[in-house]
Amino acid sequence: MAEATERAYRSLKQDIDHGVYGPGSRLPGERDLAGRLGVSRVTARRALGRLATEGRLESSAQRGWFVPEQVLGEPPSTLQSFTEMVRARGLRPTTTVLRQEVRPATFDEADELRIAPAAAVIQIDRLRGMEGPPVCYDVVVLVHERAPALARADLTDRSLYEELSRLCDVWIHRSAYWVQADAADDATARLLQVPVGAPILLSHEVAYTEDGVPVLVGTNRYRGDAYRFEADLFRPRAGL
Amino acid sequence: MAEATERAYRSLKQDIDHGVYGPGSRLPGERDLAGRLGVSRVTARRALGRLATEGRLESSAQRGWFVPEQVLGEPPSTLQSFTEMVRARGLRPTTTVLRQEVRPATFDEADELRIAPAAAVIQIDRLRGMEGPPVCYDVVVLVHERAPALARADLTDRSLYEELSRLCDVWIHRSAYWVQADAADDATARLLQVPVGAPILLSHEVAYTEDGVPVLVGTNRYRGDAYRFEADLFRPRAGL
């Protein structure tokens, strides 16, 4: 396979592996896809065709390309919002907004978000639970310019990711994530109704759009006994 | 380098430096370029080739020459072994084997590993550190049949994943992972040299080959202050 086709093929395959296009979903149109891949439509079609022969994709004339539903499908390393995760467990997520204001960015934030220091950001503090006591204390800092509508949006019992998509037409595509175990400090213990020193899962996230533009940094503190972070990880084959 | 090639090289380099051809952009075709530079195509190609070896240009067959974007590499959502992670930080991983024996699988293990209950498994307990005090208490249970050589392999200061590949020709492709925050119990506290109740990052992993065959389940307990779990997550585009 030639170089451009190869690149397009790999890029598509990776997106499928990572669940960017989940099972059963339809890919963007060939013309759109070719544009995103930086390749002509004919080349994009060659890559799609190869994925189809491998059973990774199915085409339906005049309808589109689809990711086949697979019983044994590899669950992708998928980014799931708190709201989605709670709903997936059949519970109803609750969210209380503690703070929602526009302020200048700190140096660290400006660095992570690739904006000028002191540029306007929106800070949103929320307390989140699933029908019972609070489970998560959530602090999000967004670039004001990239999501202005969120400065005044009502996020009570709503998903920030969904509102970001609905109100601001911003879609989070990738997040750089880390989690570590920590002990609850005074403020966190009070908010999450646990003893000081209780185990807390501390997570930090920088979320990007498809273009690689950072949109928000989030810091979540979960009750250790009420939350577990799950992911599927892939191991790159050395040399490949 | 001869004179004509030298001239062409300098001219092109200057154009790139001065932003005539910006990052990510495509240069005019070789024939056109050769005309503008007042040299033959072969000479122009020599100059282009030299710029390519210097990393200032990239060629793509049948497409053109491109000015590389300066990329801040996107680390994929990658499975990294403890050994690899420690090495990536420039430290030397140390591993002490506490236990290494073949025993029948429990019901839970048989279920996760898709083997018959009481089938033979290898259990390996290790204490791991990076040059200093122990950081991780690591328990791995492998299917004996799928990796028999590991029953007697010496894993002191070695990576299990690497030995798995080297001795058993088994390559871990994907892992189902979860982590949660926990408090250190007596045994863990003693091994990791932390107070009872100190925050611990508890991780659990089921590792699969490319064929989707489960090979091992691992349970790691990390000192909360010494380890952080990192991943890149992708968000499936709902419905679109």
Added chain:
DNA sequence: TACAACTTAGACCAGATAGTCCAGTACCGA
């Protein structure tokens, strides 16, 4: 003069590109 190093023009190829046309599909408003 002879030789080597460099440059040139030209041709050919497989791969890639933009563009067109077509028939089938989905969707929306009347």
Added chain:
DNA sequence: TCGGTACTGGACTATCTGGTCTAAGTTGTA
């Protein structure tokens, strides 16, 4: 229910591109 419209995958064409090769021309040096 119907019709219009925008969009889709499928197929095809003409054109361009880098990669490779050959043969001839030019220049400088021994």
